[in-house]
Amino acid sequence: MAEKNDNNKNLLEFEKPLIELFKKIDELKKVTDIDMTEEIKMLNKRIETLRREIFSKITPIQIVKVARHIQRPTTLDYISLMFTDFIELHGDRNFSDDPALVGGIAKLNGRSVMVIGHQKGHTTKELLARNFGMANPEGYRKALRLMLLADRFNKPIISLVDTPGAYAGITAEERGQAEAIAKNLREMAALNVPFITVITGEGGSGGALGIGMGNKVLMLEFSVYSVISPEGCASILFRDATRAPEAAANSKLTANDLLEFGVIDEIIKEPVGGAHNDHDLAAKNIRAAITKQLDELLRLSPRELIANRYQKYRKMGIFTEG
Amino acid sequence: MAKLSIHEWFVRKKKEDNRNTQQPQRLDIPDNLWVKCHQCNQAIYVKDLDANLKVCSKCDYHFRLSARERIRFTADEGTFEEINLNLKSTDFLEFSDSKPYSQRIEDAMIKSSLNEAVVTGKGKINNLPVTMGIMDFSFMGGSMGSVVGEKIARQIELSIESKIPAIIFTCSGGARMQEGIMSLMQMAKTSATLQRLREQGVPFVVVLTDPTTGGTTASFAMLGDVHIAEPGALIGFAGARVIEQNLRQKLPPGFQRSEFLLTHGMVDMVCHRKELRNTLSKLLSFFAG
Ligand SMILES: [Zn+2]
Numbered sequence: 304m305a306e307k308n309d310n311n312k313n314l315l316e317f318e319k320p321l322i323e324l325f326k327k328i329d330e331l332k333k334v335t336d337i338d339m340t341e342e343i344k345m346l347n348k349r350i351e352t353l354r355r356e357i358f359s360k361i362t363p364i365q366i367v368k369v370a371r372h373i374q375r376p377t378t379l380d381y382i383s384l385m386f387t388d389f390i391e392l393h394g395d396r397n398f399s400d401d402p403a404l405v406g407g408i409a410k411l412n413g414r415s416v417m418v419i420g421h422q423k424g425h426t427t428k429e430l431l432a433r434n435f436g437m438a439n440p441e442g443y444r445k446a447l448r449l450m451l452l453a454d455r456f457n458k459p460i461i462s463l464v465d466t467p468g469a470y471a472g473i474t475a476e477e478r479g480q481a482e483a484i485a486k487n488l489r490e491m492a493a494l495n496v497p498f499i500t501v502i503t504g505e506g507g508s509g510g511a512l513g514i515g516m517g518n519k520v521l522m523l524e525f526s527v528y529s530v531i532s533p534e535g536c537a538s539i540l541f542r543d544a545t546r547a548p549e550a551a552a553n554s555k556l557t558a559n560d561l562l563e564f565g566v567i568d569e570i571i572k573e574p575v576g577g578a579h580n581d582h583d584l585a586a587k588n589i590r591a592a593i594t595k596q597l598d599e600l601l602r603l604s605p606r607e608l609i610a611n612r613y614q615k616y617r618k619m620g621i622f623t624e625g
Numbered sequence: 626m627a628k629l630s631i632h633e634w635f636v637r638k639k640k641e642d643n644r645n646t647q648q649p650q651r652l653d654i655p656d657n658l659w660v661k662c663h664q665c666n667q668a669i670y671v672k673d674l675d676a677n678l679k680v681c682s683k684c685d686y687h688f689r690l691s692a693r694e695r696i697r698f699t700a701d702e703g704t705f706e707e708i709n710l711n712l713k714s715t716d717f718l719e720f721s722d723s724k725p726y727s728q729r730i731e732d733a734m735i736k737s738s739l740n741e742a743v744v745t746g747k748g749k750i751n752n753l754p755v756t757m758g759i760m761d762f763s764f765m766g767g768s769m770g771s772v773v774g775e776k777i778a779r780q781i782e783l784s785i786e787s788k789i790p791a792i793i794f795t796c797s798g799g800a801r802m803q804e805g806i807m808s809l810m811q812m813a814k815t816s817a818t819l820q821r822l823r824e825q826g827v828p829f830v831v832v833l834t835d836p837t838t839g840g841t842t843a844s845f846a847m848l849g850d851v852h853i854a855e856p857g858a859l860i861g862f863a864g865a866r867v868i869e870q871n872l873r874q875k876l877p878p879g880f881q882r883s884e885f886l887l888t889h890g891m892v893d894m895v896c897h898r899k900e901l902r903n904t905l906s907k908l909l910s911f912f913a914g
Contacts, residue, residue, distance in 0.1 A: 469843075471863030471871055476881060477889045481842035481862035488816035489823070489848055508800075508809060509843045509862075516813050530800045530809040530840070535867075540722035540802060554805045555718055566806050616817045617778065619810035620771035621717045 313374050317365045324350045354576045364548035366557050367533055369525040370504045374579035378405055378420030378463045384586035386411050401442030403434040406449040417453035419446045419514055420463030437470040440483035446514045447487050459497040459597055462514045469510030484513040491516035497600035499593055502526045518612045519596045522558040524573040529556035662686050678898045687855050687898055689835055692744040692761040695794055699902055705748035709779050710740055712772045718805050726803040737763040741772040745780040751906035756784045758793040767797035769841050770804040774811025781818040790828040790912055795846040799839020812844035819848045828912040833860050851908055852892040854883035
């Protein structure tokens with residue numbers, strides 16, 4: 304889908320070698336008296352080849368940049384592309400409705416599912432309205448309400464994770480951010496229904512895990528999942544935020560790393576150059592992966608689902624004993 | 626495994642111990658040693674401080690306790706039996722900041738005389754059996770890595786098997802960054818075991834002590850049937866500095882202290898250390914009776 308790649312404004316720093324090629328295409332497109340279709344096609348091929356080359360050598364901190372790309376599909380983008388009959392459900396029935404964490408009922412291949420996820424945005428205005436995807440306690444409590452609703456009516460749950468972290472603020476502390484997340488962790492362990500988590504962008508620590516204890520945890524190729532952001536890690540441990548690239552490499556936050564540690568179960572391929580270059584294809588890949596995993600989980604009884612999830616998280620940890 | 630070294634450390638450490646400035650020392654300290662209260666600057670004789678459960682007699686400042694002190698002040702004498710003391714952290718990420726993680730572990734073992742940031746076991750309080758988990762800040766800030774998570778999970782499992790109430794004394798800066806994502810997963814692990822404990826109808830009491838923050842707060846520390854906070858303890862999710870940077874404003878006085886959490890409904894009570902043992906005993910008696 305080379306057509307969708309002509310968005311050179313969104314190039315990341317490490318993709319800069321592509322800029323000249325995009326400029327050439329723009330110039331050729333301005334030519335009206337000669338047919339330049341073939342030339343443009345060639346250039347697009349070169350862009351794709353070069354992009355593949357760049358992405359084959361992508362570093363952890365570069366993956367972080369892709370994961371945070373402003374054009375990367377958001378939860379609501381994925382919901383509209385992957386599901387049908389979505390109806391958003393609002394509020395935690397306690398304090399308010401958190402726009403940073405959305406959810407609702409939907410159909411996946413005709414099957415009823417509950418879907419929840421962090422919501423970011425594609426513009427500064429959208430990001431501000433969504434608090435950059437950083438949920439407050441009421442967001443986690445809404446998520447729990449929806450998960451328990453699904454549980455009562457025996458509907459599978461899909462959670463899409465994309466957050467820098469749970470919101471750090473005075474009111475979030477007052478309303479019990481820690482309690483909200485902790486309770487979700489405990490309750491997710493008890494869900495009787497198939498539960499699939501997909502890390503679609505940033506898996507920011509407890510804020511990600513707070514809706515992320517699926518039976519299966521899938522991760523997009525260029526998403527990240529970590530206990531602290533590379534910048535936070537660098538400023539605390541190295542006392543120097545500019546050492547984030549080193550921290551990113553050190554903390555092993557890529558999909559490949561996490562698959563190796565057994566923290567995730569599957570890596571979902573992204574379109575060349577990242578999901579932002581082709582929302583449809585990214586959604587299609589996620590949908591295929593979820594469908595396959597869900598078919599397997601649907602064979603398990605509620606008791607097996609709980610036991611399966613329990614075992615998955617119980618065995619997390621690397622240590623010696625002797 | 627050449628794990629005798631833990632005991633060697635205990636012996637070796639006792640000799641060179643007394644220079645530890647953060648932790649006023651315990652029984653083997655000369656009578657004439659004194660420490661300054663962190664709050665009112667009053668000079669206090671160490672043995673008087675110890676006799677007063679390490680609370681300043683002038684201003685009620687609660688000094689941070691080591692796990693061993695906490696056990697001594699809480700469990701019936703001679704009843705505490707430690708479990709799972711041979712678990713050891715490994716540097717599986719080969720993580721290095723100013724020091725390799727493997728070196729930090731070794732240093733922490735020497736500094737704290739512990740093998741990890743939590744001591745777990747079973748014991749009795751006023752003759753009522755409990756399992757206990759006691760976090761210790763002197764081991765890498767009480768941070769939760771794989772071993773802390775595993776020891777707590779096993780403590781909870783012991784409570785489930787034996788139907789004995791669980792008490793955890795939290796004291797932790799949060800997840801241990803040197804273990805990356807695996808430290809985050811300890812939140813899931815400990816919370817999942819607490820789900821089972823709850824299902825089995827076994828009580829869980831959390832005593833929140835200074836400080837309890839980050840991933841520790843956002844998992845087992847906030848999942849008690851009853852939450853008791855020590856006076857003045859820092860308890861929260863996000864670090865105050867992070868919040869200040871986010872909001873570009875000063876934090877209100879008393880923010881994230883025990884009394885703040887009481888006001889906002891996150892803890893059941895703020896309990897003076899002198900009353901703590903008695904309160905725990907009453908709670909255990911309630912659940913038993
Ligand atoms: Zn004092």
